[in-house]
Amino acid sequence: MSLCLLSEISLPDAPSYAAVATDEYWRAPTVQQHQSLLAQLQTTLDLREQLQLFSMAAGNILPLTGLELQTAIGHYGAAGSASAEFQHRSLLMLKEQCLAKLHYCSEHPFTPLVCSKLQALEVEWLYSLRNALVVTRLQQMALKDTLTGLGNRRFFDDSLDKAIQLAMRSQSCCAVLLLDLDNFKQVNDLYGHTAGDDILIAVAKAMHSTLRATDSLFRFGGDEFAVLLSDEDVASSELIARRLVKAISRQHDCQQHHVTASIGIAHWQPGQTQAELFSAADKALYLAKEAGKNRVRQA
Numbered sequence: 001m002s003l004c005l006l007s008e009i010s011l012p013d014a015p016s017y018a019a020v021a022t023d024e025y026w027r028a029p030t031v032q033q034h035q036s037l038l039a040q041l042q043t044t045l046d047l048r049e050q051l052q053l054f055s056m057a058a059g060n061i062l063p064l065t066g067l068e069l070q071t072a073i074g075h076y077g078a079a080g081s082a083s084a085e086f087q088h089r090s091l092l093m094l095k096e097q098c099l100a101k102l103h104y105c106s107e108h109p110f111t112p113l114v115c116s117k118l119q120a121l122e123v124e125w126l127y128s129l130r131n132a133l134v135v136t137r138l139q140q141m142a143l144k145d146t147l148t149g150l151g152n153r154r155f156f157d158d159s160l161d162k163a164i165q166l167a168m169r170s171q172s173c174c175a176v177l178l179l180d181l182d183n184f185k186q187v188n189d190l191y192g193h194t195a196g197d198d199i200l201i202a203v204a205k206a207m208h209s210t211l212r213a214t215d216s217l218f219r220f221g222g223d224e225f226a227v228l229l230s231d232e233d234v235a236s237s238e239l240i241a242r243r244l245v246k247a248i249s250r251q252h253d254c255q256q257h258h259v260t261a262s263i264g265i266a267h268w269q270p271g272q273t274q275a276e277l278f279s280a281a282d283k284a285l286y287l288a289k290e291a292g293k294n295r296v297r298q299a
């Protein structure tokens with residue numbers, strides 16, 4: 001395991017292990033209790049599944065309404081988590097490295113005895129949690145574009161495959177928007193690669209804030225982006241695409257460098273393969289470029 005990865009999954013500015021309180025009232029849970037949670041945690045490297053297992057074990061100590069795991073690579077809530085009157089926060093430290101913060105919510109008070117028991121349970125989780133964090137980080141790296149943090153081409157291909165399967169099963173639809181920046185090359189040529197990178201990051205942010213949280217946004221590399229729309233948004237695909245084009249043309253850095261965007265849209269047709277759908281969107285994008293750029297075309 002590389003040191004680089006370990007530092008990426010650590011939370012910064014955590015106090016030393018000594019600062020995590022222990023309680024004199026605490027009595028160790030039986031060996032049986034420990035073994036069962038530990039054994040269960042070791043069966044999965046999925047962070048959410050581990051959180052769920054831990055949440056159930058913690059619920060045996062004190063009934064919880066919510067449990068949130070805050071890590072350097074994302075925040076995860078146990079299923080059905082809700083806030084409550086009593087709250088308790090805890091740091092999960094492993095060898096002076098802060099792996100995560102836990103935020104418990106309950107209708108019942110967190111007495112010193114309860115906190116001690118929870119802390120003992122947390123200790124049981126540390127190594128499995130560390131492993132799950134590393135695996136999750138590797139998965140994120142494999143599926144994310146490092147420059148913008150958006151999903152990469154591989155993630156897009158997987159997501160499109162799933163979207164088509166769902167559309168086939170539920171006799172619904174999905175749509176692909178392929179976006180390519182206009183006149184981007186000149187930014188690199190005139191102002192350097194770093195200025196080009198800044199534009200790409202700014203475009204990703206502008207697109208992100210224009211779309212709904214549920215829309216999937218990807219960057220393929222270069223100045224090519226894609227949006228995957230689910231059935232409920234297919235009817236508005238043209239409107240969404242126009243909004244994206246407008247948002248990019250109004251973005252400060254893009255305006256300064258005369259960078260705009262062209263978009264090709266394709267709606268999935270029953271019987272169409274993933275490659276055919278993608279090719280249809282690509283052709284529509286070509287038409288948008290041919291028609292003068294800074295515009296939208298449908299397949």
Ligand SMILES: Nc1nc2c(ncn2[C@@H]2O[C@H](COP(=O)(O)OP(=O)(O)OP(=O)(O)O)[C@@H](O)[C@H]2O)c(=O)[nH]1
Nearest residue numbers: 180181182183184185186188193196197221222223
């Ligand atoms: N800064 C930066 N540039 C990149 C990156 N990846 C690819 N590029 C550059 O992006 C440019 C994309 O080229 P084009 O799409 O042909 O350029 P364009 O000026 O937008 O052309 P039109 O689409 O016809 O308007 C090339 O100059 C690539 O070298 C990157 O990660 N960062």
